[in-house]
Amino acid sequence: MPDLSHYGEEAVVARLTTLLEAGPGILTGPGDDCAVVEGGARGEAELLKTDCLVCNVHFLPEDAPGKVGWKAIARTLSDFAAMGGWPRHLLVTLAVPPSCEMRWAEQLYRGMNKCARAYDCSIVGGETSSVPAGAPVMISVAGTGTARRSQVILRSGGRPGDLLFVTGRLGGSLRGSHLTFTPRLLEANWLVRNFTLHAMMDLSDGLARDLPRLAAASGCGVLLEKDSLPRSRGVTIEQALCDGEDYELLFAVSARTAKRLVPEWRGQFPDLPLSLIGSLTADQQPGLSGGWDHFGG
């Protein structure tokens, strides 16, 4: 049987998750931005998420450790935003070679704590482990959160004719924003409280990979208006599609909802663009190409 690079990330995840048996209390299992399980107060669901950063994959040895810490937490928080929820408690696993400097680790933790506190959640524990000398630093963050059950937004609820929106600007994240981005918790929570969203996710691997995921989960095709993509300064359409690590929201709403949403968004978040980038269609069509594949398949 070949190695994982032969399959590509999508197929690896699909094969492995089919080996897991569902159990009681699971409302949404593997495949969305967070798992959704029963729990919490009446009318609420618990959200569960884990995410990791690997040195030389998600950050570089020379990156400021405080920013790496911010990113480690913000990536996870972005997934809670994508579900329409809010994070609550976080656990951090730090796997480092013994040569890791204490100052680096401390600044990493300061950055993590800063991001957690900025969004009113707490790091409540974790683990440190050694890795063999020469192995990369790895930071794994797991979190719990909550959402109103009626406001949990999955990737799979999109419908043909829905309009597709993205927040912010896409592309060029490697110039720095991949370490300092704002998880769109405030925006997502405002959206789910005030509008009926059909589907939502955060953009971590690039629109070219992530949009087909949302469309496939919804059983729809996509009509993408590439010229409408909100681009970071100096970035080509191709880069906006494929760079990845934007951590902006992608969501689908009915045309009727969109009509009310767009002007209200402008009033609520005047400094953050909201762009109509296309629509979901009834005919499934081949996915867009590009974006980030963890196993290079």
Place this chain on the structure above:
Amino acid sequence: MPDLSHYGEEAVVARLTTLLEAGPGILTGPGDDCAVVEGGARGEAELLKTDCLVCNVHFLPEDAPGKVGWKAIARTLSDFAAMGGWPRHLLVTLAVPPSCEMRWAEQLYRGMNKCARAYDCSIVGGETSSVPAGAPVMISVAGTGTARRSQVILRSGGRPGDLLFVTGRLGGSLRGSHLTFTPRLLEANWLVRNFTLHAMMDLSDGLARDLPRLAAASGCGVLLEKDSLPRSRGVTIEQALCDGEDYELLFAVSARTAKRLVPEWRGQFPDLPLSLIGSLTADQQPGLSGGWDHFGG
């Protein structure tokens, strides 16, 4: 500032966790087997835990992947046992080089699922990430669980005069049991339902390291009767103290509780030894030496 190997694991964890700010809803933060937070049904608390395995640290490339998967889950479950709780939902992060074989990953997942189902909990999601070629496989498992608030057992509740017990036999785990051990969930839950335990933890780094942690958390010293240590076949006292990865329970109870507990244990778990190994004292004394230090300080 020196690197982490200069400090040793205990000091690393202590320094890093002081950088974290406490938030609302946290009943027990970093430093115990699980974090304890508000949540769940009335009278219950939510337990949170994360734990990781690194290739060439916690398992070897030639180990059977199904057993590695069992261990990855069982280690985390053992921490829920140590709190007097029960696991509920688990998240798995698998970080592997692209050369990892699909068969290996599948057998790993089968082993993880087998262990989760054996203890009535579920893997509800996770993440796969690539690591650079040559870097070790890393498996991080995060979990949520529940416990009766009145039955959560911390490391810190021990009192001078308490008697110390361990389950099972210690030492020699590298001969195989470190991959196939039984997390003591049934035993711990029986204990907390039927007896007043003052302190409990699971033995992951060896009694020589773990017992002083429990004693220190309880503000006590230790009188250890080394000749009373329950040893695996062919194992020296030194090995029973220092090998680590026993994943047995260590707990402290009053002498009065012990008198009732010991005969009832024999009736309930006739095949699993329960051994009195010493007591907590009022005078703090120097820790035992040996055991496993992740940063070799």
